[in-house]
Amino acid sequence: MVSEVPQRDPRARRRDEGAESGGFAELSSSPFRADRDRLVASPYFARLAGVTQVVSASGSALLHNRLTHSLKVAQVARSIAERIRSEPGVAALVADLGGCDPDVAEAAALGHDLGHPPFGHLGEQVLDRIARHRYGLADGFEGNAQTFRIVTTTEVGGPVPRGLNLTAATRASLLKYPWARLHRPKPHPSELPVPPRGAAEPPHAPGSGSAKFSAYSTELGELEACRAPFAGRIDYWQQTVEASVMDLADDIAYAIHDLQDFHRIGVLQHASVAAELGHWLSGRAELAALPEAELVDHHRKPGRSLEHLRRRLHVKDAWIADAGAFADAVARVRTELVDELLGIPFDGSVEAEQATARFSARWTARLVGGVVVTPSPSPRTGHVTLEVAQWHEVQVLKFVHKRFVLQRPDLALHQRGQASLIVALVDALDAWLTDREEVSRLPRRLHDLVELAQAEYGALAGEAPELLVGATGEPVRGADAVRALARGRAVIDFVASLTDRQAAAMLDAISGRSEQPWSEPSVL
Known part of the structure; x- marks a missing residue:
């Protein structure tokens, strides 16, 4: 059922009021449903079919890509939103916290991965290093911040020339980490006694700012505007309820569906997972007595990595970590994942397909059934947990995925090649941008992004120069330095907007490895 929302509701306000026509047909009178439709109609959304979830799908129906992942997150998010809105006591609490419209939660889930670059999280890490170390962009690159930049700034196919002109509620719901890397809001969430999840700086990059964030300096005005309707309802660093629903739905889908994928293609092996979980269950008292150094040095011995996770949860998430609940979770995963699903190799048979479907349905229902809304959550979680x-x-399901998929040497080998591809493509595009004889023949999209970034960084230099600091923290001064920042942001925006195959094909063409002229209007 389409929700009815008064147009004067501050949650339904758009940045550009009155700019709702311009040839962009709306199929719904609900502003939040219209947001959902705008996101689905965006070419950035269609592009997700060609972006890696964990490994490149290469057209395989057995592996999720970012598009199919987003669709499943949306399914879970809408189910959670409808469930918490239907419970009388919970519904009143949610209303006090700012509201939870199922259309907004679904829109957030559909749009949450728009900013993922080619090759998924690997591409995110590489572009962040390039942005900070090569171009001196203190903001670097972050997939969540790139999503917010797309829907507010770089998407040009919507009803207005800049962004999708989404409602305040939907824009705020995309802010999984509602702060910038370094500058805003103040006090910065990283300075709180217990920093919210993602707000602390990564241990391997001291001084770089928050590990996760959802807005660059160029979109701080958008962040503040869309959060305004929630002032006084939630703390300045907390997710909106709809953002919390999206975040939880993402976790649930990730924990279940990625394991399905790697069972289907034979990567997730019964013996290794059974050994890890079984050894921990049978020897957890002895493992609990081991020194931390021994767990780390001998992490490949069965049971040790799981024990390391247990200890880490007690340190970082003391608000909920419980020894008995952890042991029960390991036992349940051992029974339902290892014995029941992995115990039968996937061979494409009806029996194997049905076992996989049962696993997904059972776990989705169980996890969604465990959703609660709390008025005063730990900073480490949202109101919906x-x-x-x-x-x-x-936590245990995600551990299995990380330990037995993401840490595989063959995946690392594949990803190192992808990292080299991204670096080489950025190098080639940057050289083209600085070639005075060839700059007039730049891809039109890249040219437009350069102009946009120059206008943005020029405005920051005049209005908020304190935000223009390099990766070392020193102020950026002078027109040439500001243009250099803009050029870097434009190149990063351009590369991040490509699919896996577009990135590879463009590098082949620009480096002379392709025998045929390469032409793709959506890129050039």
């Missing part, structure tokens, strides 16, 4: 049992189960 999970019961103790289900929370621990998600």
Whole structure:
């Protein structure tokens, strides 16, 4: 059922009021449903079919890409939103916290990965290093911040020339980490006694700012505007309820569906997962007595990595971590994932397909059934979270994925090649941008992004120069230095907007490895 929302509701306000025509047909009178439709109609959304989830799908129906992942997150998010809105006591609490419209939660889930660059998280890490170390962009690159930049700034196919002109509620719902890397808001969430999840700086990059954030300096005005309707309802650093629903739905989908994928293609092996979980269950008292250094040095011995996770949860998430709940979660995952699903190799048969479907349906229902809304959550979680049992189960499921998929040497080999590809493509585009004889023949999209970034950074230099600091923290001064920042942001925006195959094909063409002229209007 389409929700009815008064147009005067501050949550439904758009940045450019009165700019709702311009040839962009709306199929719904609900502003939030219209947001959902605008996101689905965006070419950035269609592009996600060609972006890696964990490994490149290469057209395989057995592996999720960012598009199919987003669709499943949306399914879970809408289910959670409808569930918490239907419970009388919970509905009143949610209204006090700023509201939870199922259309907004679904829109947030559909749009949450728009900013993912080619090759997924690997591409995100590489572009962040390039942005900070090569171009001196203190903001670097972050997929969530890139999503917010797309829907507010770089998307040009919507009803207005800049962004999708989404409602305040939907824009705010995309702010999984509602702060900038370094500058805003003040006090910065990283300075709180218990920093919110993602706000602390990564241990391997001291001085670089928050590990996760959802807005660059160029979009701080947009962040403040869309958060305004929630002032006094939630703390300045907290997610809106709809953002919290999206975040939790993303965790649930990730924990379940990526494991399905790697079972289907034979990567997730019964023996290794069974050994890890089984050894921990049978020897957890002895493992608990081991020194931390021994766990780290001998992490490949069965049970040790899982024990390291247990200890880490107690340090970082003392608000919910529980020894008994952790043991119960390991036992449940051992039974339902290892014994029941991985115990039968996937061979494409009806039996194997049905076992996979049952696993997904059972776990999705269990985790969604464990959703709770709390008025005063820990800074480490949102207002929408999970019961103790289900929370621990998600941690164990995600551990299996990380330990037995992401840490595989063959995946690392594949990803190192992808990292080299991205670096080489940025080098080639940057050289083209600085070639005075060839700059007039730049891809039109890249040219437009350069002009946009120059206008943005020029405005910051005049209005908020304190935000223009390099990666070392020193102020950026002078027109040439500001233009250099803008050039870097434009190149990063351009590369981040490509699919996996577009990035590879463009590098082949620009480096002379392709025998045929390469032409793709959406890129050139």
